[in-house]
Amino acid sequence: MKLFLLATLLGIIWQSTEAAVVATVENENPIIGILAQEMSYSLENRYPGMYKSFIAASYVKFVEGGGARVVPIWIDKPREYYEDIMMKINGILFPGGATWFNQTNGYSEAAEHIYAIAVDLNDRGEYFPLWGTCLGFELLTYLSANSREHRAHCSSQKQPLPLDFMPDFRSSRMFAKAPESIIEILANDPVTPNFHQFCVTQENLTDYGIADQWRVMSDNKDWNGFTFLSTIEHTKYPFYGIQFHPEKNLYEWIYNNNISHTPEAILAAQYFAQFFVDETRRSDHGFANHSDENNHMIYNYESTFTGMLGSSYEQCYLFDEDVDYVTAKGPGDDATCMAHSKWAVLLAFLTAKLIQKLFA
Numbered sequence: 340m341k342l343f344l345l346a347t348l349l350g351i352i353w354q355s356t357e358a359a360v361v362a363t364v365e366n367e368n369p370i371i372g373i374l375a376q377e378m379s380y381s382l383e384n385r386y387p388g389m390y391k392s393f394i395a396a397s398y399v400k401f402v403e404g405g406g407a408r409v410v411p412i413w414i415d416k417p418r419e420y421y422e423d424i425m426m427k428i429n430g431i432l433f434p435g436g437a438t439w440f441n442q443t444n445g446y447s448e449a450a451e452h453i454y455a456i457a458v459d460l461n462d463r464g465e466y467f468p469l470w471g472t473c474l475g476f477e478l479l480t481y482l483s484a485n486s487r488e489h490r491a492h493c494s495s496q497k498q499p500l501p502l503d504f505m506p507d508f509r510s511s512r513m514f515a516k517a518p519e520s521i522i523e524i525l526a527n528d529p530v531t532p533n534f535h536q537f538c539v540t541q542e543n544l545t546d547y548g549i550a551d552q553w554r555v556m557s558d559n560k561d562w563n564g565f566t567f568l569s570t571i572e573h574t575k576y577p578f579y580g581i582q583f584h585p586e587k588n589l590y591e592w593i594y595n596n597n598i599s600h601t602p603e604a605i606l607a608a609q610y611f612a613q614f615f616v617d618e619t620r621r622s623d624h625g626f627a628n629h630s631d632e633n634n635h636m637i638y639n640y641e642s643t644f645t646g647m648l649g650s651s652y653e654q655c656y657l658f659d660e661d662v663d664y665v666t667a668k669g670p671g672d673d674a675t676c677m678a679h680s681k682w683a684v685l686l687a688f689l690t691a692k693l694i695q696k697l698f699a
Contacts, residue, residue, distance in 0.1 A: 366621070366625075369408070370429055371402045371410070371431065372410045373394050373432045374431060374449060375656075375658060376393065376436045376445065381437070381650060381651070391659060391662070392658045394411055394637075394655065395654070396590070397591050397653065401585065401608075405616035406616045411640065412453075413449075422456055425460065427625060430618065431453055433474070457576070467622055468579070468619055470580075470618075471581070472583075476582050480544065490538065492536065492537060493537065493567050498532075500531050501526055501527055504522075513572050513579055521610045530599045530601070530604035530608075531581075531584075532588060534587075538565075538567030539571075539582075556571065586612075591652065645657075
């Protein structure tokens with residue numbers, strides 16, 4: 340009887356531990372950071388001197404539509420800030436935009452810290468994905484080339500395109516499990532919105548010694564027939580880049596921009612959101628408590644209807660010079676933690692007493 344009770348007790352403890360391990364394998368509550376960037380020339384003209392940085396709301400909705408929540412990542416911070424926040428979240432998205440990589444204390448400098456930290460985390464066995472859209476795609480290759488400018492000029496503004504897949508694209512992580520129906524749409528319908536004056540070519544990767552770091556899954560031609568890379572992934576790390584804008588299919592409605600909103604375009608765009616969010620589910624990073632988690636959420640900031648003033652973004656989160664995460668505590672957080680602590684102490688006490696009685 341004593342052995343039975345002991346086995347039962349150990350079984351309960353083992354099951355609790357096993358459940359915690361399983362939960363870290365597939366994170367059901369992924370949180371993704373989106374890197375802010377300095378105000379674009381267009382936004383600065385509309386809001387002169389009012390804000391320092393912004394995040395287009397369509398990227399936030401893109402991540403949320405894939406099943407994750409969003410934390411804004413600030414620019415112009417010391418490395419320690421990025422090290423700290425990346426231990427609390429499960430991946431980072433580098434959005435598109437209109438800034439320069441040599442801007443002091445801006446988007447690119449912040450991304451340099453993030454990229455280096457992400458490499459270190461993955462090398463230590465801590466899965467941490469990065470995603471780059473348009474300018475973010477170009478940023479990924481720029482960072483892997485040790486921050487050397489290597490982009491080519493191209494003309495792909497307001498250009499909807501199907502993807503020209505490479506013969507082996509199905510061997511990539513990004514497309515290995517994509518439904519055939521999604522591949523058919525991407526390969527045949529002009530559903531990927533392109534808005535870029537710079538691009539990355541295979542020659543760029545080769546010339547700067549990083550061709551072996553990136554698998555190319557598709558390329559495309561701009562309005563002038565110039566070939567550029569459109570989807571890539573790192574050969575070693577869970578880093579992914581797309582030159583087009585699936586978030587625009589879903590959430591940007593500016594007229595005369597050649598953005599497809601067909602049912603097929605929506606399905607294809609949602610695939611990319613789902614894929615990246617699923618990648619972040621493999622990270623077990625998290626906040627210490629719900630209060631700290633809530634204080635970092637994008638929900639603490641209001642979006643602005645920038646499309647009303649003619650911006651190419653319908654909505655933006657606009658951040659001032661002194662922006663920071665909130666510090667308010669959630670109601671009952673301390674009480675909840677204390678209650679959990681008391682139960683843990685009681686369980687440990689009863690366990691010790693039971694073992695003492697069994698072997699007395």
